[in-house]
Amino acid sequence: xxxxxxxxxxxxxxxxxxxxxxxxxxxxxxxxxxxxxxxxxxxxxxxxxxxxxxxxxxxxxxxxxxxxxxxxxxxxxxxxxxxxxxxxxxxxxxxxxxxxxxxxxxxxxxxxxxxxxxxxxxxxxxxxxxxxxxxxxxxxxxxxxxxxxxxxxxxxxxxxxxxxxxxxxxxxxxxxxxxxxxxxxxxxxxxxxxxxxxxxxxxxxxxxxxxxxxxxxxxxxxxxxxxxxxxxxxxxxxxxxxxxxxxxxxxxxxxxxxxxxxxxxxxxxxxxxxxxxxxxxxxxxxxxxxxxxxxxxxxxxxxxxxxxxxxxxxxxxxxxxxxxxxxxxxxxxxxxxxxxxxxxxxxxxxxxxxxxxxxxxxxxxxxxxxxxxxxxxxxxxxxxxxxxxxxxxxxxxxxxxxxxxxxxxxxxxxxxxxxxxxxxxx
Numbered sequence: 260x261x262x263x264x265x266x267x268x269x270x271x272x273x274x275x276x277x278x279x280x281x282x283x284x285x286x287x288x289x290x291x292x293x294x295x296x297x298x299x300x301x302x303x304x305x306x307x308x309x310x311x312x313x314x315x316x317x318x319x320x321x322x323x324x325x326x327x328x329x330x331x332x333x334x335x336x337x338x339x340x341x342x343x344x345x346x347x348x349x350x351x352x353x354x355x356x357x358x359x360x361x362x363x364x365x366x367x368x369x370x371x372x373x374x375x376x377x378x379x380x381x382x383x384x385x386x387x388x389x390x391x392x393x394x395x396x397x398x399x400x401x402x403x404x405x406x407x408x409x410x411x412x413x414x415x416x417x418x419x420x421x422x423x424x425x426x427x428x429x430x431x432x433x434x435x436x437x438x439x440x441x442x443x444x445x446x447x448x449x450x451x452x453x454x455x456x457x458x459x460x461x462x463x464x465x466x467x468x469x470x471x472x473x474x475x476x477x478x479x480x481x482x483x484x485x486x487x488x489x490x491x492x493x494x495x496x497x498x499x500x501x502x503x504x505x506x507x508x509x510x511x512x513x514x515x516x517x518x519x520x521x522x523x524x525x526x527x528x529x530x531x532x533x534x535x536x537x538x539x540x541x542x543x544x545x546x547x548x549x550x551x552x553x554x555x556x557x558x559x560x561x562x563x564x565x566x567x568x569x570x571x572x573x574x575x576x577x578x579x580x581x582x583x584x585x586x587x588x589x590x591x592x593x594x595x596x597x598x599x600x601x602x603x604x605x606x607x608x609x610x611x612x613x614x615x616x617x618x619x620x621x622x623x624x625x626x627x628x629x630x631x632x633x634x635x636x637x638x639x640x641x642x643x644x645x646x647x648x649x650x651x652x653x654x655x656x657x658x659x660x661x662x663x664x665x666x667x668x669x670x671x672x673x674x675x676x677x678x679x680x681x682x683x684x685x
Contacts, residue, residue: 260593262626265302267639277474279581280569281407287642296404296412303643306592308415308565312394314446314590315417315559318439324390324419329372331396335362337371341537354398354412365398370534370556373420378540381422381552387542388428390436392419394561406475408566409522415561422552424544426531429553433529436557440469440525443559448587449567451524454480455490455508457497465507469525469559471567476522481513489516524567525559574641574665583641585665594682595662596640597625599651600633608675609651612660615679623649641665649678 268288284290284304291299300308316326335355338344347353347367354365366372373391381387394417401412408414421432437453444451449471456468468491470480479492490504490513497503504510535541535551544550572584588594595616599609606627613625624645626636633652640648650661660678663670673681 260302260622260624262596262624263628267642278406278409278566278570280573280584281566283581283583283642284569285407289642290407292407296401296410298408298411298413303592304565307568307586307590307644308561310590310592311447311561311564311568312415312417315394315443315561318443318446319390319392319417319419319436322390322435322439324392327376327391327393328395329366329369329376329393331366331398332363333366333369333372335364337375337538338364340539341371341374341534343371351402352399354400367397367399368558369393369418370420370530370554371538374534374538374540374552377422378535378538378552382542384424384542384544384550387552388421388423388432390419390421390432390555392417392557405477406566408562409475411562414563415565417559417561419557421555421557423554424542424550425553429529429531429555433527433555436527436555437467440527440557440559444469444524447564447568447590449524449564449571452482452487452489454521455488455494455504455510456526457491457493464529464531466526466528468523469527470521470523471571472519473522473567473570474520475567475570476520478521478523480519480521481510481516482519483510483516522563522567523560524564525557527557528555530554530556569644572644572666582638583665584644585641585646586644588646588685591644591646593622593624593643593645594685595621595623595647595649596643596645597623597649597651598633598636598640599626600653601629602653604657605651605653605655608658608660609649612649612651612675612678615675616682619679619683621679621682647682 269286289301289304335344352367356363396413397416398413401410404410423429451469451471453467454470456466480489482489490508504513532551532553534554541549541551569584572586573581574583574585576582597609597613599605616623646665648663648665658675659672660675661670661672662678
């Protein structure tokens with residue numbers, strides 16, 4: 260991709276809650292704010308989100324989860340059937356609209372929609388257990404948006420739903436998805452921990468949030484590092500808190516544990532028969548009897564994960580000032596950014612490297628802007644999060660390129676041919 264095509268801008272942005280990386284995205288036009296909580300994504304940001312989705316899809320597909328697409332615009336009558344419509348209206352969570360003969364909402368989640376989608380098809384125990392998932396936009400009327408992509412009114416989300424015959428099916432699928440989450444976040448270079456949490460309006464008896472310790476988080480968690488356990492402080496508000504924590508998480512005194520701030524990136528729930536009972540969604544068991552599905556649901560905030568990838572990979576200069584970010588190589592949309600001096604020979608060599616990388620399916624950027632000084636291009640390179648810089652300056656020998664790891668600052672000098680082989684090896 261030629262940088263001259265990307266319309267990079269520079270505007271003064273005020274920091275919001277220490278979201279330095281996203282401030283840079285706004286300043287350079289990569290994240291565009293239409294209004295509070297509603298954003299447009301430019302090329303690099305959009306492609307990073309697609310790469311995060313690809314990682315999620317890869318791990319869920321390994322488990323034979325089935326990817327589908329459910330409507331964003333949903334009739335409110337399916338929410339009436341589950342009994343959740345009144346609560347969502349009371350809490351002013353939904354965006355709602357009316358037509359001549361029916362009321363609709365923009366989906367904040369999709370439990371009702373998936374039950375409608377499958378209840379007429381999963382009619383026999385022989386079809387169970389099974390898990391379906393989708394990745395797409397959700398809408399919630401967040402009264403207080405925060406941290407740009409951390410909490411918005413429109414956001415990208417992966418939501419999955421398991422249907423089983425009994426509690427054993429639910430437990431097995433819940434644990435499979437739980438492990439998949441750990442594998443997903445590990446591949447994304449995000450150190451998360453499962454945290455016991457309240458199920459809230461989702462229903463069900465047990466849920467766990469996948470949280471990352473962060474000053475951007477609003478949640479307080481109590482962590483038992485020795486036994487790899489943690490709970491959200493909201494569980495202490497339960498009337499049966501002591502008994503519940505002991506039987507569910509084997510924690511006898513949460514207040515004795517380490518207290519930390521954390522940010523939720525995912526959530527998994529054991530719903531049980533909450534939706535199948537209320538929506539009268541049944542299958543026929545081996546004895547010919549009708550039984551309600553035993554369900555689980557599982558979500559990952561994709562746009563929030565993308566925000567954290569930026570915030571967790573900030574770059575600083577020698578003075579400790581934030582100058583940009585360096586994205587993890589495996590999910591970075593562009594692996595290298597090529598910068599060259601404004602002379603004909605260096606331009607020719609730079610495009611030789613650029614074309615060689617692209618011919619080997621290595622996505623890269625080339626800063627071909629003619630109205631920007633060489634030093635300014637070096638500074639601008641940090642804004643796009645590329646893991647490597649490839650620099651061909653006036654002092655660089657012919658057919659040679661300086662390769663710099665933007666995170667470690669390690670440098671090496673290679674011929675253009677060897678540089679292409681180096682990236683092929685990565």
